[in-house]
Amino acid sequence: MEEINKNNLPKHIAITMDGNGRWAKSKGKLRIFGHNNGVKAVRDTVEAAAEIGIEFLTLYAFSTENWNRPSKEVNALMTLLVSAINKETKTLMDNNIKLSTIGDTDILPSKAKKELAEAIDKTKGNTRMTLVLALSYSGRWDILNAVNEITNKGVGNEKITEEQFQQYLSTKSVPDPELLIRTSGEYRISNFLLWQIAYSELYFTDTLWPDFRRANLEKAILDYQSRERRFGKTTEQIQN
Ligand code: FPP
Secondary structure (H helix, E strand, C coil): CCCCCHHHCCCEEEEECCCHHHHHHHCCCCHHHHHHHHHHHHHHHHHHHHHHCCCEEEEEEEEHHHHHCCHHHHHHHHHHHHHHHHHHHHHHHHCCEEEEEECCHHHCCHHHHHHHHHHHHHCCCCCCEEEEEEEEECHHHHHHHHHHHHHHHCHHHCCCCHHHHHCCCCCCCCCCCCEEEECCCCCCCCCCCCCCCCCCEEEECCCCHHHCCHHHHHHHHHHHHCCCCCCCCCHHHHHC
8 A cells, every 4th residue: 555655744643523323224124223333433433643743633423413413313413422432541541542523513402511521621732633623613603603703702893814713623733634534425525624625636436435444544544645735826836
């Protein structure tokens, strides 16, 4: 297999973990069986990303729109989140990984909030990689939240710059992702990091999330490394 170039790694990879339901259905099982197996893919991907040298990994774990799923599935996902955080905090500590969240986490069930707060506090001194869980998150929520904060603070008399605006987004301490991965063969953004992905390279794979492993992540990074990122400039400008 081709080698990953350590001098051209994306600093930040964001992943839309899609296909848990279809994975379970293909095995004649309930959707939650897919989510349970999705946790294994999360563990493998997080460990691999840290080992490769990725500095920030953002996982889209629960969207604003996911609250509209049947309450049974929402409850099962929240229970799974609590147990996964509880079990995996040790893995995060062993791998020197800091946990953080983006999204409207105030509206999560109190048990989930408590478990997250504990894990965030416990891992706050870790330095190898930051794992960002997007929970009750949507890109439009993020942008609107920023606008409301700016308006409430009365910053609005002068024109604000992109740099100032992004200080009000939930990702203010995270660089924009250079690479966005979506699993399960869907070609959509689905309200993920809308502002932040302006220049991200998009990578789509048919692999369903519960089957996603280190090798799939490596393949996505190799694909990223084969691309020419121009940021609106010409090839000649980039090469000179
Ligand atoms: C999308 O698949 C997946 C989700 C909505 C939930 C993702 C959650 C996990 C992987 C487990 C918990 C996460 C952490 C971080 C501990 P889908 O249900 O939309 O699948 P489908 O499109 O095939 O129906």
